[in-house]
Amino acid sequence: MKFGAVAFLVLAGVNNAGAFVGSSKKAFGRSSSSVLSEKIAEELDLPCEDECALDCFPNMPPSVHPGVVTGQAQVDLLNHAKENGYAIPAVNCVSSSGINACLEAARKNDAPIIIQFSSGGSQFYGGKGLDNKNYRAAIAGAVSGAFHVRTMAEQYGVPVILHTDHCAKKLLPWVDGLIAASERYYEQHGEPLFSSHMIDLSEEPLEENLEICADYLARMSKIGMLLEMELGITGGEEDGVNNEDVPEEDLYSKPEEIYEVYKTLHPVSPMYTIAAAFGNVHGVYSPGNVRLEPDILDRGQDYISDKLGSDAPQDKKPVKFVFHGGSGSSTED
Numbered sequence: 001m002k003f004g005a006v007a008f009l010v011l012a013g014v015n016n017a018g019a020f021v022g023s024s025k026k027a028f029g030r031s032s033s034s035v036l037s038e039k040i041a042e043e044l045d046l047p048c049e050d051e052c053a054l055d056c057f058p059n060m061p062p063s064v065h066p067g068v069v070t071g072q073a074q075v076d077l078l079n080h081a082k083e084n085g086y087a088i089p090a091v092n093c094v095s096s097s098g099i100n101a102c103l104e105a106a107r108k109n110d111a112p113i114i115i116q117f118s119s120g121g122s123q124f125y126g127g128k129g130l131d132n133k134n135y136r137a138a139i140a141g142a143v144s145g146a147f148h149v150r151t152m153a154e155q156y157g158v159p160v161i162l163h164t165d166h167c168a169k170k171l172l173p174w175v176d177g178l179i180a181a182s183e184r185y186y187e188q189h190g191e192p193l194f195s196s197h198m199i200d201l202s203e204e205p206l207e208e209n210l211e212i213c214a215d216y217l218a219r220m221s222k223i224g225m226l227l228e229m230e231l232g233i234t235g236g237e238e239d240g241v242n243n244e245d246v247p248e249e250d251l252y253s254k255p256e257e258i259y260e261v262y263k264t265l266h267p268v269s270p271m272y273t274i275a276a277a278f279g280n281v282h283g284v285y286s287p288g289n290v291r292l293e294p295d296i297l298d299r300g301q302d303y304i305s306d307k308l309g310s311d312a313p314q315d316k317k318p319v320k321f322v323f324h325g326g327s328g329s330s331t332e333d
């Protein structure tokens, strides 16, 4: 659980609202004419009667509606966060009651939220007694959780990005199963089941990391999904992955590496975010134990903008970043 610690912070936008080349607006997410027919609340005959009945969430771009947001609506929401300087918290959930608590918190704060499942959390959601051969329990658990989120996000009336957390190379069959579920969902509903997935190949050589991520990005962006890739290593321990003893230099990404990600992924699709390492560590740490270097992210943006020259976006922030882990910062920081 990482509430308050993991922030899906958008530092820089994908300056391409028309990012989904070759696709009509209808192809991704809801269009206003079909919004009611696609709501689970309508199927249940339990439509919301207050703000959650709105097609558009207050003070948000018009595409951002209550319920799970995907495709262009998701990009619009992330860009809105970047432009207005706020972060969207991502909470790892392992139960329906935990999801409901997140939705209630979002409702009380009139705020969007990211709800996500780890591989272990997905398996737990399905029940630890279920056979997890080929990650089938983790796939079924995450899909079950996704339908719970989709149903209840509409009842609570808040925009939700439905995401999954770290997926190392050996866990790729888990995400494969989830993308397949999204592809089937897309056939019926014109949008993916999940908003996005994270693929964490930071333990592999950069070239392999990028090659595999580019393949996934091509597949996912076709149905309006966003890919979060990890560059460098988040320290600490989470979901059985222990990085407590990695060399300190591996906790800090280099601008050249961030540029490599841009060069490889951007031509495929702008539907990606980068979890770059800037000293962040998973877990709860008291101030003084973690040395954060957020300037690394800024330098990465500058580096890419310099390389792009006149092609650089106006805000000089060509990529989006995701923050993982606890800050270890005091309130004075």
Ligand SMILES: [Zn+2]
Binding pocket: 166, 234, 238, 282, 324, 325
């Ligand atoms: Zn993480």
